[in-house]
Amino acid sequence: DDSNSFSGLYVSEPLRYNGQTNGQLIGALLVAVPERYPQVSPPLEFLAHVNQAILLAGAGVALVVVAFSLLLARNFTRPLESLTVAADQMRRGDYTRRAEPPKSKDELERLAVTFNAMADTIESDVNELRRQEQLRRDLMANIAHDLATPLTAIQGFSEALADGVIADEETRQETAQLIGREVQRLRRLVGDVQEMTSLESGRARLELAPLDLHALVDETLAVIRPECEQAGITLRNEIDPQTAP
Template identity: 85%
Template sequence: MKRFDTFPPLSLRLKLVLSYLIVALGAILILAIAVSLAIQNYFANSQRDQLRSEGEYRAQQIGHLYRAYGGDWRSVPLQLIQPGGPELLVIIDQNGDPLLQIQPGSLKLSDDEFPVLRQSLILALQGQENDGRLQGGGDDSSFSGLYVSEPLRYNGQSNGNMIGALFVAVPERFPQASVQLAFLSNVNQAILIAGAGVALAVIIFSLFLARRFTRPLESLTTAADQMRQGDYSRRADPPKSKDELERLAVTFNAMADTIESDVTELRHQEQLRRDLLANIAHDLATPLTAIQGYSEALADGVIAGEEARQETAQLIGREVQRLRRLVGDVQQMTSLDSGRARLELAPLDMQALVDETLEVIRPECEQAGIALRNEIDPQAAPVMADSDRITQVLFNLLDNARRHTPAGGNITISAQPMSEVLRVCVSDTGTGIDAADLPYIFERFYRVDRARTASAGGSGLGLSIVKAIITAHGGTVSAESSAAQGTCIYFSLPLAAQSEREKYVGKGATSNYAS
C-alpha cells in the first residue's frame, strides 16, 4: 500500500485553489441541506394544516348529519360519508364502538399502528384534537402518513355534546405528496446546477487570486535562489498591493542590499589582505636583497678599502632601519585593527603639539627649501586625545607632505572648531593626487606615483595608520587634492569636556613620540 507522502507536494497556488473550492462547496452543501430541510418542513406543516382543516370540516358535517337524523347513529346513512381521496377514515361513537372504517385501496394498517389509532381516538373522545404520523410496517402494503383525530359533537358545534370521534389519515404516496417530492427534487437539482456554476466561478476567481498572491512569492523565491547561487545583485519585484507581501518584498530587497554590501566589503577586504601580504613580501624582499648583496660583497672582499666598507656598512644599516620601520608599521596597524592599542586620553593643546612636531622636522624641511607654518589659534580649545598617537599622526602627514613638496613650497597646519570637534588640516603645495586615486589613499600599501613609491622611503602604511589612530579617537579623516593647489589632509578630534578643560589649565602639551 502506497504511503500518502509519496505523492508530489502541492504548490501554494493549488493549495489556495483547493481551499477556496472546498470552502465554497461546503457552503453550497450546507445551503442545499438547509433549503431542502426548510422545504420539507414547509410541506409537512402545510400538509398537516390542510389535513387538520379537512378533519374539522368533516367533523362539523358529520355533527350536522347526526342532528338531521334525530340524533341516532343507527338512523344516520354513514354510506354517504366518502373520503375525498385515498384516505384512511375511521368513525367511532361516544362509547368507542366503531361505526365506519374505510382504507385506501390495498393499503392497510400494520399491527404496530393500531395502538396509535386507538390512543388518538381516545384523546379525541376526551375532546382533544391531536395529530401525528403513522410510520407503517416498512413494506409497500402498509399505511404510512399523517393523521388527525377530531371530536364529533352534536350539531357540529364546539359546545355540543360529545357523540363520537373521527380519525383521518393521508398516505405519503398521495398524489399531492408526489408533487411535493417532485418540487423538492427540482429545487435540489437547481441548487446542484447553481452550485456547479458557483464552483466554476470560485475556481476561476481563486486561480486569479492565487496567481496574484503567489507571483510576489515566486519572485522572492527566484531572487533568493539566485542569491544562493552567488548573484547578490538579484532583487524581488515588490507588488503594488500595500500589504504584507509588499512589505515582505521591500524588506527582502533591503536585506539583499545589506548582504550585497557586506559581501562586496568582504571581497574587498579579502583582496586587501592578499595585497597586504604581497606588498609586505615585496617590501621585505627589496631591503633583504640589498642587505644580502652588500653582505656577500663584504664577505667576498669585493669591496676594497676602509672607506668603501664603511659606506657599505652604512647602506646595510639604512636598509635594516627601513625593515624595522616597516615591521613597526605593520605591528602598529595590527594592534590598532585588533583594538589592543590603548589610548591615554587627556586634554591636548593642538597648537603647542604642532609647534613641537614642526621643530623636529624643521631642519629637514629647511634643507629641502620648504617653509612650515602653524596657523592654529593659540586660544583654540583643547582636544581629548592621546598625545603620542596624535604626534605620530602629525609626523606621518608632515613627512608625507615633505617628501612630495618641491623646493619653494609650503606646508601649513590649520584648525577650525566645528560643533564638538576640532578639524585639523595639513596642507601642502605639491603636485596633488589624481582624482581616481584620492578615494584609496588611506588603504594599506596603496601607492600613487606622487606619494607612494617605495624608493621615496614610504612603507605604504603611513596614511592607513593615520586613519586607524583618528578612527580610534572617534574622529574622521578625509582628503582634498588638486594639481594646481596641492593636497590637504583633514582629520577631526573630539573637543575636551568643560570639566577636563579646567583640569588642563596650566599644563603643557608634551609628547614622548619624538624623543
C-alpha cells in the same frame, strides 16, 4: 395501462352556498393521498427539470468557487515564491536578487519591502568587505615588493664582503653602513605593518614627526646605485639639503 394510471385514497365533500346542507351546490372539495403518479406526468417532468437545473447551477457555482480559490491562492503564493527564490539566491552568494513586492498593500508587500531593504544592506556590507579584502591584498603585495628591495641589497652587499670583492677598508665601511641602513629600512617596514594592524583594530595613535627628505632620498639612491651604474644610469639627488623637514 397501469403506468399511466393514478391510484390513491380519495375523500370528497360537496360545497354548498352559505354552508347550508340544503343550499345551492357550488362545488366539491377533493382530498387525495396518491400512491402512484403516471410515468408521463407534467408535475414529474417539471420536478425533473428543476432538479437538473439545480444540479447544473450547483456545478457551475462549484467551478466558479474553485477557479476563484485557485486565483486567490496564486496571488497569495506568488510573493512567497519570489521571496523564497530571492532568499535561495542570497544563500548561494548572489546578493543582487530582490523579491517582487505584490500590489496588494498588505503584510506580504511590507514583508517583501523589508526583505529588499535587508538585501540592500547585506549587499552593501559584502561589497565593502570585498573592497577591504582587495585593499589588504594590494597592500600585502606592495609590502612584499618593498621588502624584496632591501633584502636584495643586503644579500648583495653581504656576498661582496664575504667574497672579498671589496678590499678597500673605506669602501668596506661604507658597505657595512649601507647594510645597516637597509636593516633599519626593514625595521621601518615591519613597523608600518604593525601600525596598519593597529589602525584596523582602532588602537593606533598617530605620531607626527619631521622627515628629512634629502637624507631619505640619499639612502634610497645608495641602495639602488650599484645596479643603476651597471646599467649605465646616473642617479642624482636634487633635493636641497637645507630644505626644512
